[in-house]
Amino acid sequence: MPTTPTRDAVRERYAAAARSHLTGDASPCCSGSRSGGEPDPITVGLYERTDSPSDAALAASLGCGNPTALADLSPGEDVLDLGSGGGLDVLLSARRVGPTGTATGLDMTDEMLELARRNQAEAGIANARFVRGRIEAIPLDDASVDVVISNCVINLSADKDAVIREAHRVLRPDGRFAVADVVLLRGIPDALRGIVGLWTGCISGALLDTAYVERLTAVGFTDASVEITRTYGRDDLHRLSGLVGDQLPHGWTLEQVVDALDGSFASAFVRASKPAEQ
Template structure:
């Protein structure tokens, strides 16, 4: 099934076929991979190699060679810490290699190992398809959260919440209350939520329409941190009322371009009004889901996003899509809410708290692992605001209303949640 023209350890391997004749993943390949993984020790070895995200060289013939990666000895030390497998390691590695899951390359007296990215993608694709078809039968549980909720529950709650938020600002724009009613005396959003308040400098605030600032629901200021350069193409995932797209458009200048992507019609209407009021031409708002970005491969220099990825029920899909649309060397520069400690169970399955940017947030290490698994390099997660017990309670109350859904959790929440700036790079080809 896979070309394997190597000797016992060295050499390169052709990756598995991408799809079978019916258009889905190649069932024979996936089945062979699953058989090879049907052993806890091999699963541990494979998981360890996945977490290394080591670079590989792809030959013109589709062959894969590890450029770096742990040696067999290092795999053994790491995995044998969990289970003593020294004597059987070669056998397990051979099974993984024969199934097309990993490649091994002799370097002098050492042998480096790495996962074969296309095989990992094929496995992931198979299970993503299975998940989608069970969703179609109404059996889906949430990809990234509570088993009692579906991705659709979350999607609906998020869309409704942000549709209402946009309508409130549009109402103010159109209505007697005037367009500044969402702002305080300093021209900042009059917003009691500790996550979204005071994010922009007064200079930035003065440079965008008041309705864009009033609709700001982010948790950071990604354009200020993303080092945007004139001429670049930027994409904002979940652009809301458009504040970060308009700020980006200024930074990339007339030779650059800024896209905003959002799924909520009311937000897109508001963003388009703000664009027209700002009088900028190098901006376009797209309707769509961040899990399925409507832009071609390699078409974006920098992806920004402000407090949105935590809202997705399928974050791996978002990261895969971000990776796909970035050009090699392109940057991921995102503000998001992140848990610093494991999320309390009482919060995890709460849809209001998910839509309020709390329950869907990832644990810091999980965020990093997912980015690395997707293929990103240079991952860093820098705290920009750590929330005190009072802040976290206010954020929970703003999502659920007073009376709340998390009474008695003050201690657990103190310092557990932060806003962070997350950087990563798509490796240059």
């Protein structure tokens, strides 16, 4: 399938982040940072360092939540992480499901897969694997996993309906969809949705919280819900302003962009269940 400008931009942004960690020259990638390297407001403070099986995987985490805590994993379960990046959530999941379970990471970026496998080797975790592919076309069999997790990735997809359909397909009956994502709390101007820097920064590609529930329900999920975990105001938006760069829409100032986005987005836990077979 041909790539799209958005997908190419997302892949290159995450490839650059992975290369920086592989070469030891890591710098924040998504969702940005203040000058001077201050942590960005979306990715900071999501995990306890003592919980991580790999310091390198923790350092490379670019998410907006901790889906492994959300999913309430049990020994023996098979887990799939959509857009697994540096592998932190896969490694945490593998440890929670134990030797009788498995954790699979899916990512479209070769550099991220290389980084994840290196982090897996460092952690010495055997029941994890990382595969290449797109979250819109998951290369796994029907009804092959118990839990689908993801961390600030589905909002980056230009075809979220395909992602949700695929998640439903690969889940077993009684399976669980448990992801961390960025959601919109109200609409944003169309002019801002075209800014690639905001898309790869996890804002302008996000769904409305109500639309997320509607799309999950439409493909057959039940008990769909969105739980807001962190909201963002003007100070946070100024920290993220480096993502806009020179891509301001014609006639817009940076302060107008901040005004338009103030209070419009949040990090959230998104949950749903696949019904048992009748």
